[in-house]
Amino acid sequence: MLAEQERWARSQGYQQLWVKTRNQFRAMLIMLISHEYQIFTLEKKGEVxxxxxxxxxxx
Structure with a gap:
């Protein structure tokens, strides 16, 4: 599904994709990093x- 989203975004002329997630969603972070997403910012709210x-x- 992520690959399809990236393909669609390219076909629509997008040059970047942004995703916001939480530290508690380890599987999501691992998936994004393994697909060449980079951490841009960290927003501290509540517990780690x-x-x-x-x-x-x-x-």
Missing amino acids: DEYRLLLKKNL
Whole structure:
């Protein structure tokens, strides 16, 4: 599904994709990093598990 989203975004002229997730979603973070997304910012809110991460990928 992620590959299809990236294909569609490229076909629509997008140059970057952004994803915001939380530190507690380990599987999501691993998947995004393994697909060449990079951590752009970290927003500290509450406990460490609740920290928000903004990741981006250049297409």
